[in-house]
Amino acid sequence: MVNVAILGYGVVGSGVAEVIKKNSESIRQRAGTDIKVKWILDIRDFPDSPDKDVLTKNADDVFNDSEVSIVVETIGGARIAHEFTKRALMAGKSVVTSNKELVATHGPELLQMAKDNGVSYLFEASVGGGIPIIRPLNQCLAANEINGITGILNGTTNYILTQMKKEGKSFETALKEAQQNGYAEQNPTADVEGHDACRKIAILSSIAYNEFVDCENIYTEGITKITVDDMKYADAIDGVIKLIAVSKKSNGKIFARVSPAIVPNEHPLSNVEDVFNAIVVNGDAVGDAMFYGRGAGKLPTASAVVADVIDIAKHPGFGTAGVWVRTKENNILPIQESTTKFLVRVTAKSTADAKKDILSIFGETEFVELHSKAKDNEFAFISGKIAESEFTTKLDKLESAPDITVLNRIRIEE
16 A cells, blocks of 8 residues: 655645546556555645545644655645655655646755655656656657757647637737636736746756756747737748747757747647647657647646656656756856747838848848738748847847838747
């Protein structure tokens, strides 16, 4: 018998309790032992809960119980979750979490603490919800040098962008609809500004490259400036706008970025729609491997959490995430040194004069116009592949030109 304590009885925590109870027989067969929820810690009252017999408001019930060997942390945030996770690990209890903020911020410390105490710290559910990605990176792709990871890692923003493209809805309207459908929080900042995806790509990069990638050092840009007009121009060049999280490692340096980008229609990520997530991992031996599914939700996330619990029950003390090495200096390439193509949308009093200015400043470019454009003198151009620093300088110069207004600029993912 393996006894589990769950910290937090919200969406994910209650889902974990439900899955363990509902699938108890198949879980026993896979784990080789019964798995039982002994405690659920939450300061709130749940008088009608089916789990009311194991609910407690006293943390000592969990941490002082020698029969509890696995703690499932679903509190969220980094402060209390960090304190409770350390307390559990130091008490010789393995910890499973879905908390991406905690893992992205304190991963190196907690992994080392788990190793020092002979227990496990697993977090499959912290990235991609129910999509298996962390275990495949650590085990199935272990023979590979990982060259890069590209993904759609946030279901909220993917839903919004899908609605903007397919239904022609504004960002504001699509966001409100996402909130009404339960796909977005009432405060959607972490999603729409890219912070959620940033934490996830930081975790995946840390695993892939075996060194800590600090999310604070990753360039992050959200989708709040994307318009339906931008979608139309992307469509005109056979692409679609997605919030893309990308990381690559070359010559000892890591490049990582989260931003809206135009993905070509032939790219496997282009058809990932609504709340679905997808991750493409490129390894030197396997080539591209793609992982796809629902990136959030009560039961998909609980599925990944319980899978980690089963893994620990089968292999006590075995940590699949290893230890992340902290480098003494920032190991992430500055965004200014990366190179990419851009689509720039502009309006001008004289289209002909504006195009001359653009060619003079940017050199060889490709101009894009909409056949059904509603606005006169609006068009877009595609730059050549250019360093971000050089692009910024040239764009500043273009913006200072008379009678030209830059409406937006969007990276193009190759």
